[in-house]
Amino acid sequence: DQQVKQNSPSLSVxxxxxxxxxxxxxxxxxxxxxxxxxxxxxxxxxxxxxSSIKDKNEDGRFTVFLNKSAKHLSLHIVPSQPGDSAVxxxxxxxxxxxxxxxxxxxxxxxxx
Amino acid sequence: xxxxxxxxxxLITVTGKKLxxxxxxxxxxxxxxxxxxxxxxxxxxxxxxxxxxxxxxxDVPEGYKVSxxxxxxxxxxxxxxSPNQTSLYFCASSYSGPTYEQYFGPGTRLTVT
Numbered sequence: 001d002q003q004v005k006q007n008s009p010s011l012s013v014x015x016x017x018x019x020x021x022x023x024x025x026x027x028x029x030x031x032x033x034x035x036x037x038x039x040x041x042x043x044x045x046x047x048x049x050x051s052s053i054k055d056k057n058e059d060g061r062f063t064v065f066l067n068k069s070a071k072h073l074s075l076h077i078v079p080s081q082p083g084d085s086a087v088x089x090x091x092x093x094x095x096x097x098x099x100x101x102x103x104x105x106x107x108x109x110x111x112x
Numbered sequence: 113x114x115x116x117x118x119x120x121x122x123l124i125t126v127t128g129k130k131l132x133x134x135x136x137x138x139x140x141x142x143x144x145x146x147x148x149x150x151x152x153x154x155x156x157x158x159x160x161x162x163x164x165x166x167x168x169x170x171d172v173p174e175g176y177k178v179s180x181x182x183x184x185x186x187x188x189x190x191x192x193x194s195p196n197q198t199s200l201y202f203c204a205s206s207y208s209g210p211t212y213e214q215y216f217g218p219g220t221r222l223t224v225t
Binding site: 036041042049089100 | 170
């Protein structure tokens with residue numbers, strides 16, 4: 001059973017606008033969350049993370065929001081650029097555990 | 113250059129023929145892991161290792177074996193591959209466990225006929 005879900009397989013956004021990628025999880029024990037970005041024919045690369053003691057973390061154009069009560073996190077990219085076109089995976093883990101659980105990915109296309 | 117390397121990058125094999133996919137990292141990371149990526153299922157963890165001689169099952173360990181005899185290497189062994197193991201495999205490493213970002217290798221595309 002998928003413990004981390006990304007319900008939108010794809011998303012298209014105009015360059016310069018905001019991209020919002022969503023992720024839901026079912027395991028209330030998860031307390032650390034990460035976003036990875038993947039280009040074709042490459043391995044995923046780390047983008048941004050957030051621990052459950054925070055509800056927001058920013059890094060440049062990327063912001064991750066965490067709503068623990070809703071078991072939901074989102075990644076905001078502002079402004080979106082064509083180079084952001086990639087597949088985005090969210091991942092979750094328990095700080096006291098050693099396993100990672102990834103979502104199914106959202107393919108973002110930023111249209112110039 | 114800090115990196116995770118995997119070999120081979122592409123492999124076509126037949127059912128039942130044992131194979132090994134190698135993974136090596138040069139960052140002195142303690143944590144290493146194997147994932148498979150399948151359409152509609154995302155990345156699923158196969159096995160992970162917290163340190164030398166310490167390995168444990170992930171979500172989908174059936175049909176796979178691993179070993180961690182040295183800190184830098186973490187090979188994935190398929191003793192008797194089957195067609196349902198056709199997938200894209202990624203090796204990853206991190207400094208130590210789940211609160212550290214993982215560095216991924218470039219992937220190994222495996223086809224079992």
